[in-house]
Amino acid sequence: MKIIVSGGGTGGHIYPALAIAKQIIEQHPDGKILYIGSGKGLEADIVPKAGVDFKAIEISGFKRSLSIENIKTIIRFFRAVTESKKMIREFGADAVVGTGGYVCGPVVYAAAKLGIPTLVHEQNVIPGLTNKFLSRHTDRIAVSFSGSAQYFPKDKVVVTGNPRATEVAKADPEQGRSSLAVRPSRRIILVVGGSRGARAINEAFLQAVPELATKKDLHFIYVTGEVHYQKVKEQLEKHEIQSNVSVYPFIYNMPQVLAATDLIVNRAGASFLAEITSLGIPSILIPSPYVTNNHQEKNARWLEEHGAATVILEKDLTGPSLIESIDHIMMNKTKWFEMKAAAKKLGEPKAANKLYEELKRLVSK
Structure with missing residues (x-):
């Protein structure tokens, strides 16, 4: 099993992604995991130290007010989608998992466009912007709190809890x-x-x-x-x-x-x-x-x-x-x-x- 995981910005997105990766390797000792994140985020330091292969894409988040910077962000997003598609093909991913943070947006979106199975995990009660966007494109949405289900398409949601809890x-x-x-x-x-x-x-x-x-x-x-x-x-x-x-x-x-x-x-x-x-x-x-x-x-x-x-x-x-x-x-x-x-x-x-x-x-x- 070859799985790509992506998520970043805070430990709240990174550690659940690593917990998922750990569970996959426990079930499939010969499996392979690739973590795609931002080269400027915490994940660039945390993930390699956890012994997981890491690749970086360039991406930034949207400002919450009208800004010329948001136009640049849109351009970076589509460049990152192209980059992600190349990484996904080269790795030969069986599925892609996103755990939130703007960096997983282009990665999961790219996988969906390539027809590769995708899953996103939402840790918070109220979903973040990235997962709200991805909910239209992903195959499955896993949530930590049952109260989050109302914000996503019913036929895609499953309540799993947060994988950090398992450890x-x-x-x-x-x-x-x-x-x-x-x-x-x-x-x-x-x-x-x-x-x-x-x-x-x-x-x-x-x-x-x-x-x-x-x-x-x-x-x-x-x-x-x-x-x-x-x-x-x-x-x-x-x-x-x-x-x-x-x-x-x-x-x-x-x-x-x-x-x-x-x-x-x-x-x-x-x-x-x-x-x-x-x-x-x-x-x-x-x-x-x-x-x-x-x-x-x-x-x-x-x-x-x-x-x-x-x-x-x-x-x-x-x-x-x-x-x-x-x-x-x-x-x-x-x-x-x-x-x-x-x-x-x-x-x-x-x-x-x-x-x-x-x-x-x-x-x-």
């Missing part, structure tokens, strides 16, 4: 707990600012720390992001923080740490939500207000509506509001168990396998 669902919680050196009697609350950090989350957590440090049955794992680590560490040292707060710039074994987590405070990226629901982790979500089409708030509200999360908008985030939300969940066992069950119900730990089965059906037609 995280297999993680060992004991490995996660031992790597953090947390006492067995303490419940773990993971606070994450993202790989680059989130200033608003950092500020609220620092404000809340004096009171949080008094909750000895809880252990707070605080991931600041590399950018903010030194500054946050210095401020925490001024508080003479006790042994129930640990600070890290980044966590490399995140699946294992997530598996050991009892409550998480984080942004609301689609892949992250797939990971925590696959494990049934209650969450306090602080959507980034800087994301295109306000995807994160829509994702977060979906979990909140189903009882799996509490949402705090960044404009309302303070130390006291964070403490109140943590107490509301962790000091009420019934509430915690209800949220855990609700999150687990939304999770799709076999998402990668479901996507593979859909892909196999397309190829065998």
